[in-house]
Amino acid sequence: MTNIHFEIRHLPLPLKEPYWLAFGPVSTFDTFIVRAEGRNGVGHGEITPLPGYSFETGASVLAAFEDLASSAGLNLSDCLNGRRESAPMAMSGLAAAADAIEMGDDRILGFSVGSSIPCVALCGGTEPKDAAARAHRLSDDGYTVLKMKIGGDVQNDLRRAEAVSAVLPEYALIRVDANQQMSEADALTFAKAAGDFPIELMEQPYAPDADARMLALRDVARVPLMLDESIWTRDDIDRAAKLGMDYVKLKLCKHLGLRENLALLEHARSLGLKVVYGNGVQGALGNRQEAFLYLEAGLTTAIESNGFSKIAAHPADPGMRLEAGALHLDGITDAKTLFDKAEPVAELDLSA
Known part of the structure; x- marks a missing residue:
């Protein structure tokens, strides 16, 4: 069994102009960047919740990670599966970063240059x-x-x-x-x-x-x-x-x-x-x-x-x-x- 260290950072991304959806305009992507470091390297993931599309918000993403950080001895698979209904986008960002370690972060982010x-x-x-x-x-x-x-x-x-x-x-x-x-x-x-x-x-x-x-x-x-x-x-x-x-x-x-x-x-x-x-x-x-x-x-x-x-x-x-x-x-x-x-x-x- 290996350990993975995750760091989650907040990066709001203002838009060129409001993006109009049926439930209202979006003027900023409320984005979080995930970095995972394990025995086999580093991987990254992104979380950008969209209130109205689902129930998740920037505040709920933060709450999910605060809850995880306050618990000791957690297993990644248990975290992902146990919270996939309550915090699916937050858990997706963790999973993507962990997967990128094994699949090759540089390969993914530079995949098929010229395509x-x-x-x-x-x-x-x-x-x-x-x-x-x-x-x-x-x-x-x-x-x-x-x-x-x-x-x-x-x-x-x-x-x-x-x-x-x-x-x-x-x-x-x-x-x-x-x-x-x-x-x-x-x-x-x-x-x-x-x-x-x-x-x-x-x-x-x-x-x-x-x-x-x-x-x-x-x-x-x-x-x-x-x-x-x-x-x-x-x-x-x-x-x-x-x-x-x-x-x-x-x-x-x-x-x-x-x-x-x-x-x-x-x-x-x-x-x-x-x-x-x-x-x-x-x-x-x-x-x-x-x-x-x-x-x-x-x-x-x-x-x-x-x-x-x-x-x-x-x-x-x-x-x-x-x-x-x-x-x-x-x-x-x-x-x-x-x-x-x-x-x-x-x-x-x-x-x-």
């Missing part, structure tokens, strides 16, 4: 004309999958989807995301009418406990359906397959580390589910680890690991850039500098 991955682009605009103008610019920039937030006014959602469709080339697709904010009537209306548009998928119209409503939607939808906030565990993926979903979304932050992410990606695909991967609310460290896992798993859908591009001033070299509709891996993500610039908040010693 590019098709990436989604957020198409904002609350009115059809504005949305269409943004879509036209993004299409000219090389993006072939655009993401629109929907929910709240279904007729405006449909008008925006129609306006965006009118300016896109025939090969481009629209990925629409409701972030759990749609009524049943609005979701049914959108899923029927949007079949006239090039919709790649409709994401998470309801809260995670709405299986019966998702079944009813599946019966009438003219667009593919995807679950995101509903997907945390292997059992959730199994349930999505039984519900007849077309896609599931996985993110590094929702699952316990790099190795579990890979296992869940493989499991979802074995059930015939298509997978969308990556997190738009994540810094460069987490996004780079997601790019590594995306390539390792052989995914082909447009990745969503673009959170790093929303940050106003990078505290370290991200080793990545967005250009011509793709995520380009053109350097090594500088995790050490990120960690050095962050404020210490907790230390843990766990056996593994």
Whole structure:
């Protein structure tokens, strides 16, 4: 048995402009950087909770680590599994850092330099004309999958989807995301009418406990359906397959580390589910680890690991850039500098 020393540091990351989600704007990523040191080397992980997406907050992350730090003789596996429901994102950051020791931190953060991955682009605009103008610019920039937030006014959602469709080339697709904010009537209306548009998928119209409503939607939808906030565990993926979903979304932050992410990606695909991967609310460290896992798993859908591009001033070299509709891996993500610039908040010693 080996011991792993964890250090957790706080690094708020202000954004270039507010990132609008269905449940409100995000102006700063409340990020924590994890550094793990063990017998076989060093690994890093990132924790960026998003209130509204889940119940975790920066304060709850700190509370979870304060609770762990006050306990003696803890085992890493017991910590992760015992707290995966109460603090899943906090535990994911620990697990990712520990996994990176064994899998090679430098290899992960410098993986496939010179590679590019098709990436989604957020198409904002609350009115059809504005949305269409943004879509036209993004299409000219090389993006072939655009993401629109929907929910709240279904007729405006449909008008925006129609306006965006009118300016896109025939090969481009629209990925629409409701972030759990749609009524049943609005979701049914959108899923029927949007079949006239090039919709790649409709994401998470309801809260995670709405299986019966998702079944009813599946019966009438003219667009593919995807679950995101509903997907945390292997059992959730199994349930999505039984519900007849077309896609599931996985993110590094929702699952316990790099190795579990890979296992869940493989499991979802074995059930015939298509997978969308990556997190738009994540810094460069987490996004780079997601790019590594995306390539390792052989995914082909447009990745969503673009959170790093929303940050106003990078505290370290991200080793990545967005250009011509793709995520380009053109350097090594500088995790050490990120960690050095962050404020210490907790230390843990766990056996593994």
